[in-house]
Amino acid sequence: AQKITQTQPGMFVQEKEAVTLDCTYDTSDQSYGLFWYKQPSSGEMIFLIYQGSYDEQNATEGRYSLNFQKARKSANLVISASQLGDSAMYFCAMRAPLWGNNRKLIWGLGTSLAVNP
Amino acid sequence: DGGITQSPKYLFRKEGQNVTLSCEQNLNHDAMYWYRQDPGQGLRLIYYSQIVNDFQKGDIAEGYSVSREKKESFPLTVTSAQKNPTAFYLCASSVPGQGQHTYEQYFGPGTRLTVT
Numbered sequence: 613a614q615k616i617t618q619t620q621p622g623m624f625v626q627e628k629e630a631v632t633l634d635c636t637y638d639t640s641d642q643s644y645g646l647f648w649y650k651q652p653s654s655g656e657m658i659f660l661i662y663q664g665s666y667d668e669q670n671a672t673e674g675r676y677s678l679n680f681q682k683a684r685k686s687a688n689l690v691i692s693a694s695q696l697g698d699s700a701m702y703f704c705a706m707r708a709p710l711w712g713n714n715r716k717l718i719w720g721l722g723t724s725l726a727v728n729p
Numbered sequence: 730d731g732g733i734t735q736s737p738k739y740l741f742r743k744e745g746q747n748v749t750l751s752c753e754q755n756l757n758h759d760a761m762y763w764y765r766q767d768p769g770q771g772l773r774l775i776y777y778s779q780i781v782n783d784f785q786k787g788d789i790a791e792g793y794s795v796s797r798e799k800k801e802s803f804p805l806t807v808t809s810a811q812k813n814p815t816a817f818y819l820c821a822s823s824v825p826g827q828g829q830h831t832y833e834q835y836f837g838p839g840t841r842l843t844v845t
Contacts, residue, residue: 616771647833655817657772657836703771707832715760715779715823715832716787719771 614639616704616720623725625694632679633689633723635704644708646687647717648678651701660702663687664710694727701725731756733837735820740842742814750805750840752820761803762821762834765789772819778803807842814844 615638625631637646648660663671663678671678679688691698701724705717733754742748754761760779764772774787778797792811797803803822807814818841821834 645832649836655819655839655841657819657821657834659833659835662833705772715762715777715834716774717772717834719773721769721771 614641614706614708614718616706616718618704618720618723620723621721623723625691625698625725625727627696627727627729628693630690630692631694631725633691633702633704633725635687635689635720637685637687637704637706639706639708641708641710643710644706645710646678646680647705647707648676648687648689649703649705650698651703651722653700657703661689691725696727696729699725699727733820733822733835735818735837735840737840738838740840742842742844744844745809746844747809748807748814748842748844750807750818750820750842752803752805752837753801754803754820754822754835754837755801756822756835757800758822758824758835759800760823761797762823763787763793763795763803763805764819764821766817766819766839775805775818807844814842817841 617636644665646663650658661673661676675692677690701722703722704720736751762777763775776795778784794806819839820837823834
């Protein structure tokens with residue numbers, strides 16, 4: 613069965629420090645994509661970063677990077693130099709398989725991140 | 730500005746009434762989605778549509794209905810048959826196609842529905 617697991621319900625980080633949010637996934641498909649979204653208290657889901665299963669390099673987008681360990685089936689989000697505005701819920705999601713018309717995402721339960729000043 | 734609009738932000742209804750949630754996008758995306766989010770939960774897919782005049786049930790379609798008469802619009806009706814309709818509803822869209830592309834979903838601001 614396809615599944616996304618986020619084991620950290622809540623995390624705290626000091627402003628300007630780095631933080632890692634965990635995500636493990638389960639799929640039997642060889643081609644898949646992993647997404648991270650941010651949901652601030654306003655409710656809107658904001659796309660942050662994407663990693664494809666065949667991508668050899670870890671994805672990076674500004675202060676966001678994805679620590680992709682295929683053998684361990686993990687796709688952890690690393691936020692560097694945390695800012696107060698990073699306080700939000702963070703969701704990991706997966707699309708599998710990537711080929712064909714499948715556009716459904718499988719979602720984790722999220723991790724609540726609080727950045728302390 | 731391109732984006733997805735959902736209206737209203739907050740919606741209140743009496744039990745037994747049908748209610749329609751609006752979702753409009755001007756991103757020229759073919760695919761649109763409706764999700765439900767409950768407190769402490771991830772997103773659950775209600776319905777999705779990959780092209781005009783076609784849509785498929787998601788994981789929790791019972792008690793909901795949709796239409797897709799225009800590319801830009803994908804309204805969701807919460808019917809009286811939905812046993813627990815109070816939730817946060819999110820609409821999204823993405824570019825469909827073949828092959829290994831990102832096709833990330835873009836989301837609207839959401840509608841918080843309260844049924845009493």
